[in-house]
Amino acid sequence: MSSNVSITKYTGSPDSLRKSIDLCAGLQNLKQSDQILIKPNLVVWEDIFPIAPFGVYTTTRLVEDLIICLKDFGCRNIRIGEGSVENNKKKGTGAAFEGLGYKAFKKKYGVTLIDFNESDADEFLYHGEHKLHIAKEAVESDFFINFPVLKTHSQTKISLGTKNLKGCLKLKSKRHCHNPESNLEFAFSHIADFVKPDLTIIDGVYALERGPLHFGKAYRKDLIIASTDMFAADLIGAHIIGYSGADIGHLGHYAQRHAKPLTIDQYSIIGENISDHVQPLKWDWRWTNDNTGPGIFEKLGITGVALPKYDETLCSRCANIPNITSILTLSAFKGKPLPKVEILNGKKMKAREGYEKTILLGNCIIKANRDNKNINEAIWVKGCPPPDDDIVSAMQSAGLDANILAYHGFLKQESKKYEGKIEFDRAFFNA
Numbered sequence: 001m002s003s004n005v006s007i008t009k010y011t012g013s014p015d016s017l018r019k020s021i022d023l024c025a026g027l028q029n030l031k032q033s034d035q036i037l038i039k040p041n042l043v044v045w046e047d048i049f050p051i052a053p054f055g056v057y058t059t060t061r062l063v064e065d066l067i068i069c070l071k072d073f074g075c076r077n078i079r080i081g082e083g084s085v086e087n088n089k090k091k092g093t094g095a096a097f098e099g100l101g102y103k104a105f106k107k108k109y110g111v112t113l114i115d116f117n118e119s120d121a122d123e124f125l126y127h128g129e130h131k132l133h134i135a136k137e138a139v140e141s142d143f144f145i146n147f148p149v150l151k152t153h154s155q156t157k158i159s160l161g162t163k164n165l166k167g168c169l170k171l172k173s174k175r176h177c178h179n180p181e182s183n184l185e186f187a188f189s190h191i192a193d194f195v196k197p198d199l200t201i202i203d204g205v206y207a208l209e210r211g212p213l214h215f216g217k218a219y220r221k222d223l224i225i226a227s228t229d230m231f232a233a234d235l236i237g238a239h240i241i242g243y244s245g246a247d248i249g250h251l252g253h254y255a256q257r258h259a260k261p262l263t264i265d266q267y268s269i270i271g272e273n274i275s276d277h278v279q280p281l282k283w284d285w286r287w288t289n290d291n292t293g294p295g296i297f298e299k300l301g302i303t304g305v306a307l308p309k310y311d312e313t314l315c316s317r318c319a320n321i322p323n324i325t326s327i328l329t330l331s332a333f334k335g336k337p338l339p340k341v342e343i344l345n346g347k348k349m350k351a352r353e354g355y356e357k358t359i360l361l362g363n364c365i366i367k368a369n370r371d372n373k374n375i376n377e378a379i380w381v382k383g384c385p386p387p388d389d390d391i392v393s394a395m396q397s398a399g400l401d402a403n404i405l406a407y408h409g410f411l412k413q414e415s416k417k418y419e420g421k422i423e424f425d426r427a428f429f430n431a
């Protein structure tokens, strides 16, 4: 048997988090003088159509419970760091801190908030000469507390402790992980070789199906998983949402490098009975068999247009493209075949034969298809990421009657979809 992993029921009291930490002896190596870094998951912030936070963000309530616990221990030097996706300049980590109540932590507890996007970075080599640039504060902390959410992910199946560390990377390294030659899960699994969490707490107050954003479905789960061994916490978290270690690429890569067992029976589980809490959650979105669009296209009889499925090379700042292009295509469909247009994204898709026009969304896919002989007429939408308005214009110029209001309506509906449901309590995301 190796590391202990605690599974604790969240009862609504701060004692739940304390219990989860105590059960796994989570603070056994902490010193009062330590510089502590807490890394929650504040993936991205949206002002106009706010993200329904359940299962997307680490709950502010548990982060506050943790801060109080550390203060009671005698620690005075506490930082919270994150590198949220910046869809708009100045609307990244700072906006997430503000929107989720973290600014109050500064006043109440003297906690320092750090935007890793603005941090200096240390450079680390992995697997020969590949480089990762990691925020200095993440690497140099004395005691690193990794605080992810119990969620699935549309590219990596799960997003728990290992994946949460990706937020410590500088933008160029995040992009590097999504390069076709990098192998996304192989690349980011190495962050944990340089940022070594002393304690990992998986916030399972809510669990998220088809994450990482709110377009999937959240469930109230009321669970906390904790361990001083991040890999073990991930393995147990994965099991609870229906995945074995062997299912998950990044866990496999990490296990191989560190000679870690990939089966949960090799770890000591304390607290709740794990089998009482297993709830398989889907991670993937269904696409048509001929790879021309999401499953709903088939259901509605949409033909002509083709939106091949996003792949692992689509990085976070372009992550809205599958949604916006799907919804705009739905808005253009009036019951008749649509123009023969193919719409590509990411970094490695190749235009197929048989389309009159090919829309290339973003600098990467333009580059990847510059000499593609299958393209009759290319419509380039430059940008990193390409602006939404330019995507709409490109689709309209290709003969698709795309209506941006349909996309806005979709975002509004997703934003409000848990309203009125008592188990989805926004107070969890206020300090």
Ligand code: SF4
Pocket (backbone or CB within 6 Å): 175, 313, 314, 315, 316, 317, 318, 346, 347, 361, 362, 363, 364, 365, 383, 384, 385, 386
């Ligand atoms: S264009 Fe999109 S896929 Fe390419 S680097 Fe920029 S955000 Fe990533």
